[in-house]
Amino acid sequence: MTRFDQFFQTALEGLSRRHLRRELRPLERDGPVIVRRDGGTLLNFSSNDYLGLSIHPDLKARSIEWTQRFGTGSGASRLVTGTSEQHRLVEEKLARFKGTETALLLASGWQANAAILPALFRLSVEASGAPAVVFTDRLNHASLHHGCQAAGIRQIRFAHNDLGHLEQALERHGDQKGLRFIVTESVFSMDGDRADIAALKALADRYDAFLYLDEAHATGVLGPQGRGLSAEIGGVDLVMGTFSKGLGGFGAYVAGSRPLCDWLVSTCSGFIYTTALPPSLLGAIDAALDLVPTMDAERRHLAALAAQLRTDLARRGWSTGLSSTQIVPVMVGDAEQALALARTLAAQGVLGGAIRPPTVPPGTARIRLALSAAHDAGMLDRLLRALDEGAREHGIVR
Numbered sequence: 001m002t003r004f005d006q007f008f009q010t011a012l013e014g015l016s017r018r019h020l021r022r023e024l025r026p027l028e029r030d031g032p033v034i035v036r037r038d039g040g041t042l043l044n045f046s047s048n049d050y051l052g053l054s055i056h057p058d059l060k061a062r063s064i065e066w067t068q069r070f071g072t073g074s075g076a077s078r079l080v081t082g083t084s085e086q087h088r089l090v091e092e093k094l095a096r097f098k099g100t101e102t103a104l105l106l107a108s109g110w111q112a113n114a115a116i117l118p119a120l121f122r123l124s125v126e127a128s129g130a131p132a133v134v135f136t137d138r139l140n141h142a143s144l145h146h147g148c149q150a151a152g153i154r155q156i157r158f159a160h161n162d163l164g165h166l167e168q169a170l171e172r173h174g175d176q177k178g179l180r181f182i183v184t185e186s187v188f189s190m191d192g193d194r195a196d197i198a199a200l201k202a203l204a205d206r207y208d209a210f211l212y213l214d215e216a217h218a219t220g221v222l223g224p225q226g227r228g229l230s231a232e233i234g235g236v237d238l239v240m241g242t243f244s245k246g247l248g249g250f251g252a253y254v255a256g257s258r259p260l261c262d263w264l265v266s267t268c269s270g271f272i273y274t275t276a277l278p279p280s281l282l283g284a285i286d287a288a289l290d291l292v293p294t295m296d297a298e299r300r301h302l303a304a305l306a307a308q309l310r311t312d313l314a315r316r317g318w319s320t321g322l323s324s325t326q327i328v329p330v331m332v333g334d335a336e337q338a339l340a341l342a343r344t345l346a347a348q349g350v351l352g353g354a355i356r357p358p359t360v361p362p363g364t365a366r367i368r369l370a371l372s373a374a375h376d377a378g379m380l381d382r383l384l385r386a387l388d389e390g391a392r393e394h395g396i397v398r
Ligand SMILES: Cc1ncc(COP(=O)(O)O)c(C=O)c1O
Pocket: 108, 109, 110, 111, 113, 141, 143, 185, 189, 214, 216, 217, 242, 243, 244, 251, 252
């Protein structure tokens, strides 16, 4: 015990009373969609490993091979020791995949957003002498908020995916001197809905704004050959994404123009002051980038499963919001009820995470279901039966 522990305890009890306390629970994976927890087996609907690549033999083999050839760690920041051939090869492959001039690897999606935005916004001061004017979707991921906060800018928030509202804001702030930035996601992680990238790009062009797009949940899954929604139209100024979800590994990327990536190499704290990605991860990413473009059948299966699930849930009276992707929220509303429902799911052998404020807005707690190409129709039936049971047990009004 330290003398501060009593403060932690009291603060934690406060979180518990508001049903906001989070806890780590031991879990072991057993195949693409099965996990073991508390001695039982659960069917997993909570993982972002959308294509099941994290256990693919090709990723494992190249990760092992590159570890054996190049070691377990990179030793230092790339600016200190130099850039390895593997980093260069993976970045080139990534730029080809995303259809951009170049790309840059970063440590994680969270770190990328948290560190890129402050570096990017500095450009405004350099170019115009005034701070950046930043327009953000109200439901942007925590890491995007963090990046804005770290940059010390005030976000001009527009209603979720409401481009009319965004346009009004662009109009209202039209006479501000700084460079304009629109920061949003192509697929929203807690709602599974999509941004209209073509319309965003048109707005960005009309108002001379820089478009920053987070493709964390689209990479590998959506767009032509899984290249993300930005690949459908091209011309997005900066696309970031992660390797931790559809690509089955870990780490993140920025894809864009050469001057953009050169700027980040010189100014992005989260790139400069951190150790380069290790060979094991680079090997897995390299293999995933070979496989993903060939996985149209898996993507079709995943999309069909998600559509089926939404139809079945709607038939049973559940709302799935505006989901149109592999992420399907089952809206509950009350945080305590969402937690109770997740507990019943687990008792029925199904893992579906309860997502509560502050991750989602107050009153919109939900079970976030994330589908994988490794799921099948029988598994969806099991999930639906478990949800019905939970609704009955806890008197959840649908
Ligand atoms: C939209 C979005 N961006 C970024 C991240 C962070 O990515 P990573 O898990 O690679 O840190 C997430 C992860 O949940 C996300 O949902």
